[in-house]
Amino acid sequence: xxxxxxxxxxYVSCERVFQPRYEGxxxxxxxxxxxxxxxxxxxAKALGLKMGEPYFQVKELLKxxxxxxxxxxxxxxxxxxxxxxxxxxxxxxxxxVYSIDEAFLDLAGMEKYHGSLDTFARKLRAGVRSRTGIPTxxxxxxTKTLAKLANRIAKKNPDLGGVLYLDNAERRAxxxxxxxxxxxxxxxxxxxxxxxxxxxxxxxxxxxxxxxxARKHLGGVVGARLVQELQGRPCTGLHPSEDxxxxxxxxxxxxxxxxxxxxxxxxxxxxxxxxxxxxxKLRAQGDTAHVLTVYISKNRFAANVLPPFSRSxxxxxxxxxxxxxxxxxSYARALLHRLWEPGTxxxxxxxxxDGLEPPGVGLQLSLFGSATSPPPLKAKQEEQTIAPARPGxxxxxxxxxxxxxxxxxRLAAAVPSPEHRTAAGKGNTAPWEGKAQWRSPAFTTRLExxxxxx
DNA sequence: TCTGGGGTCCTAGGACCC
DNA sequence: TCTGGGGTCCTAGGACCC
Numbered sequence: 001x002x003x004x005x006x007x008x009x010x011y012v013s014c015e016r017v018f019q020p021r022y023e024g025x026x027x028x029x030x031x032x033x034x035x036x037x038x039x040x041x042x043x044a045k046a047l048g049l050k051m052g053e054p055y056f057q058v059k060e061l062l063k064x065x066x067x068x069x070x071x072x073x074x075x076x077x078x079x080x081x082x083x084x085x086x087x088x089x090x091x092x093x094x095x096x097v098y099s100i101d102e103a104f105l106d107l108a109g110m111e112k113y114h115g116s117l118d119t120f121a122r123k124l125r126a127g128v129r130s131r132t133g134i135p136t137x138x139x140x141x142x143t144k145t146l147a148k149l150a151n152r153i154a155k156k157n158p159d160l161g162g163v164l165y166l167d168n169a170e171r172r173a174x175x176x177x178x179x180x181x182x183x184x185x186x187x188x189x190x191x192x193x194x195x196x197x198x199x200x201x202x203x204x205x206x207x208x209x210x211x212x213x214a215r216k217h218l219g220g221v222v223g224a225r226l227v228q229e230l231q232g233r234p235c236t237g238l239h240p241s242e243d244x245x246x247x248x249x250x251x252x253x254x255x256x257x258x259x260x261x262x263x264x265x266x267x268x269x270x271x272x273x274x275x276x277x278x279x280x281k282l283r284a285q286g287d288t289a290h291v292l293t294v295y296i297s298k299n300r301f302a303a304n305v306l307p308p309f310s311r312s313x314x315x316x317x318x319x320x321x322x323x324x325x326x327x328x329x330s331y332a333r334a335l336l337h338r339l340w341e342p343g344t345x346x347x348x349x350x351x352x353x354d355g356l357e358p359p360g361v362g363l364q365l366s367l368f369g370s371a372t373s374p375p376p377l378k379a380k381q382e383e384q385t386i387a388p389a390r391p392g393x394x395x396x397x398x399x400x401x402x403x404x405x406x407x408x409x410r411l412a413a414a415v416p417s418p419e420h421r422t423a424a425g426k427g428n429t430a431p432w433e434g435k436a437q438w439r440s441p442a443f444t445t446r447l448e449x450x451x452x453x454x
Numbered sequence: 455t456c457t458g459g460g461g462t463c464c465t466a467g468g469a470c471c472c
Numbered sequence: 473t474c475t476g477g478g479g480t481c482c483t484a485g486g487a488c489c490c
Contacts, residue, residue: 031457035457054457099460221463301457
């Protein structure tokens with residue numbers, strides 16, 4: 001049996017743990033750059049505020065109802081998540097950390113020790129609440145897709161006490177019948193529209209479509225699996241996460257800029273900061289990357305801007321996998337040159353690292369250069385010196401930033417230039433950095449931000 | 455004035471190989 | 473009138489998830 005434990009309104013709940021005066025009141029958390037609503041308390045949902053709604057469109061409504069606003073504080077949410085996952089790892093036989101606020105659990109054999117899986121799920125819920133202050137719901141069922149569905153019903157019906165166990169066929173049929181097809185895990189707008197046209201309205205309807213139909217209309221093998229899982233036949237197993245942290249197949253870092261940028265040096269500054277951050281995550285995960293992608297985007301909401309809104313360029317690193325910021329950055333610069341269209345106003349940029357593997361696994365020396373002095377790229381405009389790898393330097397960089405705080409030591413390219421500092425009028429603000437007007441303190445990860453109890 | 459970020463999986467076309 | 477087939481790699485993009 002699978003369990004799915006999902007934190008309720010996770011970001012809002014994290015804020016409330018440290019500022020309980022916001023319990024019972026409408027609260028929202030905004031995305032980076034204070035752009036959109038990404039977490040809502042029950043009271044905020046009751047006001048009709050939607051997930052993903054742009055802040056500027058509901059500004060007045062928020063003011064009118066005295067809704068409390070937070071900028072997102074990922075230092076806080078990430079740390080609270082780590083605590084929740086650590087406890088689950090200590091308590092359940094196996095845990096797959098699925099996202100920052102939810103985890104799949106292997107519950108095999110737990111009924112022997114706790115009487116029933118329903119009882120065990122309630123204990124888990126209470127355990128997370130008492131250790132972290134975070135409220136959760138748990139769904140239990142024979143497949144992951146049904147566990148998601150059970151969790152959803154538990155969230156919508158407070159009288160269930162936060163837990164729903166679909167332990168037999170009747171209960172599963174009852175559950176399937178009450179969930180709209182668009183709320184099934186794996187069905188979003190495009191598919192929901194297609195399904196509605198075919199007369200498939202509920203999860204129960206979807207569980208009845210043929211394998212061939214699912215394959216044809218719901219993205220091939222993915223759709224076929226989805227239908228099987230709804231029928232109670234597991235198609236995907238649990239992928240346990242080592243020590244509560246999740247190891248990724250790809251890593252990325254991207255941001256919408258604080259203001260539109262059209263100078264190469266500004267966008268390159270942003271790309272430098274993003275490469276630095278992505279490479280830090282890579283080294284923290286103990287991996288190297290073989291494939292690098294850079295992309296730059298125009299403002300897709302602007303009336304006078306035509307698609308394509310985004311261009312990307314990908315390179316398999318000729319020197320083989322690396323985790324060295326300076327090496328990655330020299331290739332990123334070449335890729336940015338390849339994408340760059342002079343006179344264009346850019347809105348966002350990002351970098352992606354793929355082909356992740358532990359150091360040494362895929363080590364391959366280039367024919368024309370050693371791993372420490374790679375060959376230049378082919379195209380004329382990309383010809384340049386690729387920085388040599390310096391693992392010692394990277395280790396020192398990470399150690400200094402761990403000791404003295406994030407960003408204590410950075411590459412010069414990722415530091416805002418003096419004229420930006422003057423122009424912005426405050427300390428370190430780079431032109432690519434976004435707004436965060438309502439950020440709460442880093443209660444659990446910065447010593448100066450610790451709460452003082454009198 | 456103002457519209458997020460970080461992931462997964464799958465498909466399709468072109469280049470290239472034998 | 474005629475112009476292989478099958479495989480892999482690379483790149484780009486679509487759909488979905490939280």
